[in-house]
Amino acid sequence: MVQKRLTVSTDDTLMFIRKLKVNIAQKLLQNIGLITDISINSENYICEEGNHYMNISTAASYQTKAFYAKNTAKMDTGGRAFNIPQTIATTQKDSSTVYEELSSKYDVRSATFEEIVEISNALFEAGEISSKEHMLMTFDFERATNHLKQNVPGVPSSFNMCETPADRNGRRDWIAEFGARASKNFKFGNLIGYQSNMKAVNILQRLSTKVK
Numbered sequence: 001m002v003q004k005r006l007t008v009s010t011d012d013t014l015m016f017i018r019k020l021k022v023n024i025a026q027k028l029l030q031n032i033g034l035i036t037d038i039s040i041n042s043e044n045y046i047c048e049e050g051n052h053y054m055n056i057s058t059a060a061s062y063q064t065k066a067f068y069a070k071n072t073a074k075m076d077t078g079g080r081a082f083n084i085p086q087t088i089a090t091t092q093k094d095s096s097t098v099y100e101e102l103s104s105k106y107d108v109r110s111a112t113f114e115e116i117v118e119i120s121n122a123l124f125e126a127g128e129i130s131s132k133e134h135m136l137m138t139f140d141f142e143r144a145t146n147h148l149k150q151n152v153p154g155v156p157s158s159f160n161m162c163e164t165p166a167d168r169n170g171r172r173d174w175i176a177e178f179g180a181r182a183s184k185n186f187k188f189g190n191l192i193g194y195q196s197n198m199k200a201v202n203i204l205q206r207l208s209t210k211v212k
Contacts, residue, residue, distance in 0.1 A: 098126045099206055108204045112170045113140065119207070129203060137200055175204045 102122055106115050120137040123129045129137075141161040148155050163180035166172040178200040185193035 095128060098128055103207045108175060108207050109173045110171045111174055113142065116174055133199055136196055175201055175208060
């Protein structure tokens with residue numbers, strides 16, 4: 001009996017890997033509430049959110065690469081290298097102390113995105129929030145918006161992925177912002193995204209209610 005060998009071209013292999021990466025990124029962004037109604041175009045892998053479009057492979061890499069680069073470290077054990085969170089080796093502060101320190105330094109009702117990133121980093125390093133919550137709070141919607149405007153044909157100049165306006169200094173009410181994102185997720189039936197954004201609201205409300 002003559003056996004036929006199945007040959008797979010390099011292009012086919014690369015296409016399969018690319019589709020796999022897109023599907024993983026797609027599920028990741030949906031689960032943390034960054035996108036709602038998803039459809040994938042097999043030609044250019046554009047993700048659709050209502051009437052808006054996002055390049056999954058690019059947008060997903062904005063914060064995930066920075067997140068893993070910052071929060072992992074190498075440890076040599078018996079000649080093997082392991083990636084472990086740096087937070088394991090740190091001493092965690094009392095929960096109330098962490099929130100008191102952050103609430104005295106930041107106003108989440110009028111903060112820049114960079115300040116929210118600093119807050120999220122501090123909470124994550126103290127073990128107060130999960131990696132999923134950290135990723136949600138530090139995903140740069142403005143950078144993703146600018147990327148879409150520059151690289152996706154047909155995106156209007158008025159398009160903005162943020163749900164609430166910022167002032168001229170880039171400050172916005174982040175409780176209102178994440179609340180609006182949660183409402184949008186709920187409207188589109190994305191209950192996972194709704195719950196994720198409401199967790200962010202609860203975290204920021206805890207900071208907002210602390211005595212300055």
